[in-house]
Amino acid sequence: MKIQLETISPDTKSPFRLLHNPKLNHLFYWHFHPELELVYIEGANAKRHVGDHISEYQGSDLVLIGSNIPHLNFDHGVTTSYKKEVLHFKPEFRDNILEGLPELKSIDRLLELSRYGIAFHGRTKKEVGELMKNLHLLKPFEFFMSIMHILNELSGSKEFELLHKKPFVNKYSKKEQSRIRKIYGFIDERYQHKITLEEVAAMCNLTKPAFCRYFKKATGSTFIEFLNQYRVSQAKRLLLMGKNVSESCYECGFESLSYFNRSFKKITGANPSEFKITYASKANRPM
Numbered sequence: 001m002k003i004q005l006e007t008i009s010p011d012t013k014s015p016f017r018l019l020h021n022p023k024l025n026h027l028f029y030w031h032f033h034p035e036l037e038l039v040y041i042e043g044a045n046a047k048r049h050v051g052d053h054i055s056e057y058q059g060s061d062l063v064l065i066g067s068n069i070p071h072l073n074f075d076h077g078v079t080t081s082y083k084k085e086v087l088h089f090k091p092e093f094r095d096n097i098l099e100g101l102p103e104l105k106s107i108d109r110l111l112e113l114s115r116y117g118i119a120f121h122g123r124t125k126k127e128v129g130e131l132m133k134n135l136h137l138l139k140p141f142e143f144f145m146s147i148m149h150i151l152n153e154l155s156g157s158k159e160f161e162l163l164h165k166k167p168f169v170n171k172y173s174k175k176e177q178s179r180i181r182k183i184y185g186f187i188d189e190r191y192q193h194k195i196t197l198e199e200v201a202a203m204c205n206l207t208k209p210a211f212c213r214y215f216k217k218a219t220g221s222t223f224i225e226f227l228n229q230y231r232v233s234q235a236k237r238l239l240l241m242g243k244n245v246s247e248s249c250y251e252c253g254f255e256s257l258s259y260f261n262r263s264f265k266k267i268t269g270a271n272p273s274e275f276k277i278t279y280a281s282k283a284n285r286p287m
Helices: 092-098 102-116 122-137 140-155 174-190 197-203 208-219 223-240 245-251 257-268 272-283
Strands: 016-020 036-050 053-065 083-089 118-120 160-162
Touching: 016 122, 016 140, 036 122, 053 102, 053 122, 083 122, 092 102, 102 118, 102 140, 118 122, 122 140, 174 197, 174 208, 174 223, 197 208, 197 223, 208 223, 223 245, 223 257, 223 272, 245 257, 245 272, 257 272
Parallel strands: none
Antiparallel strands: 016 083, 036 053, 036 083, 053 118, 118 160
């Protein structure tokens, strides 16, 4: 599973991109992008981690996330049967379509509030969730109009909470954001092989101590913690595809089976064998 850092191709004229039912539950996908994101998920109880906000949602969730706010995929660790829709908006959507139109002022205000991160609940969450589940079935004009209807519903709703007390500001310049994306991409390409702090630091033109400080500040984790989290996420995917513990260990870049077992249990709360057995029993349980 590749990390998608650029969510909308720059050569497309559409301001939107819909990801219909993307399944990333066995991937630790901590990321950010310039596009605004509206995500709906149902049939799951999991973590909502947006910017500095961490909480739990139950059953379903509907969240609007502003440009360049880091967030974890809402289905991370989910083992139940669930549905998920992710809609991205180019930042230019506000300038090219909403700017100067009084009829759309409330939608413009909604997108401004997205800088806080917005979680919707109640009737709004249920009705907008149903609309989002149908987007993939619509023809282009109907698709566009349905999105405008969704935004209008959200902009008029009072059933929401702001996830931050003030607009979340990505602390890093475009240059630094490009650097962290480069690091994520490097991990995604090389996680199956040995990765040293020295080579990643050199790639960023930083000394090893400077890189460690930078990465900890940027992600909240040490580089080794982040790398292990990513490798364990990939190992979970392989285990559930039928790979045995040893195969999953070495195919994800761990050089020691004992270290893999310790890291896996620290991150998931279970050792690899227990995880595989538990998930298999849930998968085989009659609905």
